[in-house]
Amino acid sequence: MEKLIVIGGVAAGLSAASAAKRLKKENINAVVFEKSGYISYGACSEPYFVSGLVPQPEDLIEITPEEFEQKRSIPIHRMHEVVEIDYKNGYVTVDDLINHRSFKESFDYLMIATGATGKTAGVAGEKLKGVHTLRTVEDAIALQNSARDAENVVICGGGYIGLEMAEAFVTMGKHVTILKKTSQMLWNFDPEMSALVEEEVRSKSVTIVTGVDILSFEGSGKVEKAVTNKGDVKAETVLIAKGAVPNVGLAKQIGVEIGITGAIAVNKRQETNLDRVYSGGDCAEAYHIVRGKPAYIPLGTTANKAGRVAGENIGGMNTEFPGIVGTAVSKIFDLEVARTGLSLKEAIGDGFDAYATTIRHRSRSKHYPGGYPITVHLITERDTRRLLGAQMIGREGVAHRIDVMAAVLHAGMTAEDVYHLDLGYAPPFAPAWDPILIAANKARKT
């Protein structure tokens, strides 16, 4: 009987355990250790839990530990932290955080799915009550409790989570201020696109202050204000949402190779440099198909896929994860905000000779009531006219249109190819020339 130890019980870890067990059945013993109290949670839904739209923390769970253990015959140990790996001798040391005991468990295969940690601001006062990051279900519960009694909330960071949480806090009736070090929200969008989002957020009575250095958080016992180079901002709740840092400590201990992104390096089989040690999810890199090199873009979808590929390979198959193209979608107040591939900035940074084109077109036929403009921003490689990226913003019809562009990037299509795509047309859903086709026509002619 082989034994697989999975460190981390969220998307990548559970996908790996499930796939391996499904394939090897009684020939493998798969065990999952999760240091938090929850497994299989949808971190992307946490803003909706904090706001109250999703009523219970349990509603964030995809599959319960009981279901998982019964249906898949995989024991789940929550509140169990793997604190050390002895790779040579093939065992891990586990701290049982409930019973405060430690034990060793042997393995043949190891799946490192340790996830990521929210970046902190690196200033004094971060440990004050009322200062939060948001990754785990416990984080979400604590943040909700804190915000419930707050009048003023400060969000440090203008990425997806910061902006989704701004909406959540506004829904809760809070006075919300976003503090951002750089001048642009949503750094991985081009500036003209993130400006549209900023306009929407400001229109919902959120104060946005850019170019801010946070100096400290202050308060007696609990946070009362953020102190910045532009003055003090009152806050009984602070959310630090500055992105994620991959949890690579354990991996490093045993000599697992870390990539240039700072996350665990894996090949397309999700293997690390060490035999029988796999990784995937928010602690690992993924191959970026457009960039042609690894990237660190921690998202649940990627974690699910990478985990399943790891598990299939542990299970004896030979499967590969072809990689990502960097697709991301977010609802920010009344806007659907989406991107895939590279921004112009990123493309140029990668050495592409690229240009951007932007159009605005209706989401539905002009003959049909309703509908809103969609702004489509395309990044195209100059010589080949190959599409490198797309960004879209609008009140409807954006979230799935971006997936068309994701398929386009996977296929390596040119602007001319996209212009000729046979996209569906019906007046309630699209104009006869879809915004994607209008955008591609401009890109092919520019």
Add this chain to the structure above:
Amino acid sequence: MEKLIVIGGVAAGLSAASAAKRLKKENINAVVFEKSGYISYGACSEPYFVSGLVPQPEDLIEITPEEFEQKRSIPIHRMHEVVEIDYKNGYVTVDDLINHRSFKESFDYLMIATGATGKTAGVAGEKLKGVHTLRTVEDAIALQNSARDAENVVICGGGYIGLEMAEAFVTMGKHVTILKKTSQMLWNFDPEMSALVEEEVRSKSVTIVTGVDILSFEGSGKVEKAVTNKGDVKAETVLIAKGAVPNVGLAKQIGVEIGITGAIAVNKRQETNLDRVYSGGDCAEAYHIVRGKPAYIPLGTTANKAGRVAGENIGGMNTEFPGIVGTAVSKIFDLEVARTGLSLKEAIGDGFDAYATTIRHRSRSKHYPGGYPITVHLITERDTRRLLGAQMIGREGVAHRIDVMAAVLHAGMTAEDVYHLDLGYAPPFAPAWDPILIAANKARKT
């Protein structure tokens, strides 16, 4: 100065005239003859005009003749029917249907964009007042006037237009019966998918009778009933919606080659077999990328594209229309109904060794309120695992997801490729495993 005569002033004709004029400017004189009283109308929006959702016939117009003439310097002659072409000597004979006079007009280039005519039932009583087909704006006005006073409406045919019109008539408060010769609605869907649509339509109090032979329409002065092999059905308004027949009479006159589909044969440059004679739109075939041969699927999107390609080539460019994949979307009551590529039936008919797989999955994350199941039906080639077609039905999130599959068909992707697509995920819009990925996973494993 060269001269382009365009026969037909809707999607293909106007696109061709615009593109040619834009490219050759003062060096070409483009003239459009349209036999109806309207140009540039959105036929797909006519059901919404009949129901009253779109208030005025003018709201169906994309661009007015005045705008077209002024902005593009292309004279438009409505109520002018081209009745004869003298190809050898390079002129057409035009009937001015308002002033009842006839004249000749010379051409260097000819664009045949004569569109299609609604199929009739071929039975007695079709000329009775109250019996309609629906193609032109005039048809839509006449149908609305007729239905306004009707209590009972009979629709002959269960395609998109028949079903969209069923919704329109129900909205108008009519008692609606659909009579269908075959047993299945939406013939180009596979039976399990069209059954979902039939269930929806029946739930809206529409009577559906299948396996019906219509024998005649009867009434004194105006229609009062449809007489069928299954008995009489009362009807003060009848809509015959049995599909379209391409208008190829003029083309045939001069020896333009007609394809096996019965529509005008064109190459990818939209050239017919006759030098300087182009065609496109509902009177012409288009190359079907999945089938690898021409098909007759008359749709406005294809007409726009084919027309523009014809115009670009007349204008001196060298462009090709790569073809269609057969994408179509429709709103049928509360359902979004969409398809692309081949149905299983069509694939087998074309000689593919193909299989179908069907899944049902949520439109949104289960963590997020709302959302409905989407049924995804994929057709896959057995040996290569290449996707050949997709059908989707659901209450939301279908109309643009089908476009992802359209891009997939253009790119010739396999089920494995689709399973790995980096599609966007955000709880308000999709589950972490999008229905497309769930469907592809089943297809790749079957």
